Amino acid sequence: MPRTVEQIALPVTRLGTRRALAVHRYGTPGARPKAYIQAALHADETPGMLVAHHLLRLLDHAPVTGEVVVVPVANPVGLAQVVAGTHVGRHGLDGDGNFNRGFPDLVPGTEALLRDRLGPDPAANVPLIREALRAAHAAHHPTGEVGALRHALLGLALDADLVLDLHCDNEAVMHLYTGDALWPDAADIAAELGCRAVLLAR
Template sequence: MESEQGRASAARRETIDLPRASPGTTRQIEVLRFGTPGARPKVHLQAGLHADELPGMLVLHRLAALLSEATIAGEIVLVPIANPIGLAQHVQGLLRGRVEANTSANFNRGYADLAPAAGDALDGQLGTDAAANVAAIRGAMATALADLAPASELDAMRQALLGLALDADIVLDLHADSEALVHLYTGTPLWPDAADLAGDLGAAAVLLAEVSGGNPFDEALSGPWWALARRFPDAAIPPACLAVTVELRSNNDVDAALADQDAAAILRFLVRRGVVAGEAAPPPASVEATPLDAMAQVIAPAAGIVVYRAPLGAALAEGDLVAEIVDPLGETVAVRARTAGILFTRHEQPIAWPGKVIGKIAGAVTLPERVGPLLGD
């Protein structure tokens, strides 16, 4: 197996054992590594953190095949199945992998905030050398992570995934939505740096926030950089981790052609970023990113069957008809857009009850009700 920098190589496999949740059972995180350890840029890609969101797993399977034939200039860490706990949660013939069955904890929330401990350790040590500061911050964050004592299998899995990605320059966490177009979530300071990724993937929306609430995986890796920059305003601290949650359409869009298309798009992005050797054409133009607190949730006001009147990708004006909710025994209620923007998700199960979110619109104007946790659960 060839693994020298600048040469094509097969993946090196690594297994991380999780603590036993019950006698006689063990679970592992399987890791595929490409390139030279310690080479830059380093990229971490994972899929299936919400274990019932399947398209990303197939995409990384296809990407691994492409990388095995490529010349890797940096280092790539691939975790095609990031959540073996959730992948084992079979309930009445269905996979339920968004939350842990035992605690109802969302698998993509609750990651450690390493900024406070890292900041305490670095007080008075950061200066005007950005590269030196990046190295020092990564070291302090690694120490803070190692000092944590996981109390459960889930905590250990979160800690292991953070450990794999903590020193990465780029992190892509692949998800999928109920019924959706490709869209991205990332930190406000990371835009427009992520615009080429959005263009390559053909994203219909890019949602920006410094703090979205709940400390999801991508924010646990990117957020400390701007938190520490605020804490130490005289130090040169760049946003050194481009972390993005990539929503690859709908949960059920498991399709060979789409997986090949998405894997090729990610490979082009990696080539352009100097992680994989080669030349990549300029990316297609990206959509304009919009604030996450301007994203309108389309909320059902009544119970009944949802009949969508606006297709995914529709450019809506405020007041436009999004859907009708039909009570089979009674009235039909119109549901209208509360803001102008792109309808980028709908709910795959067309039944509503009061308060249910049946769609999302990427708007440009901050909405007064969008405070607190912005992602939902």
């Protein structure tokens, strides 16, 4: 399947440096279903990048129905954080905290845009909610490199039908974290991934 690669430039915060987010796309933009996969938001959790690398090779030869978006290196900022030979890509060294936290809350803006617009048909509501999420996201103006990174990743993921955020631990069986409202609907993907445990949280 033909692949397109988009480079999303991050703001330059240090003289002489430049970073970008590489976004690999398959299928038809805007087609359904849309799957979004990102790896190593905690940049010191590198196995996800290897998984994404092999996934890209498989997708290059696979028929894609809908759209698949893969960001194999979701955190080029953290990937560059090596101190005295130790990779410290979990927290921003500039004080921006855990890379996996602090994403903008789009709910208030989305809720305001949807007031009195939703009806009794859930399927008809989905495109309205996606449209409102995109508008709330567009109204948010991040500051700094990490803020821009979070904003870009959120924009890529927010309208997907399936989102996989690949993390790892020092030693663990395959497991899945998901929202309790998504269970048991996520049982099929958990089984396909060979998960030995599923953890639910609000």
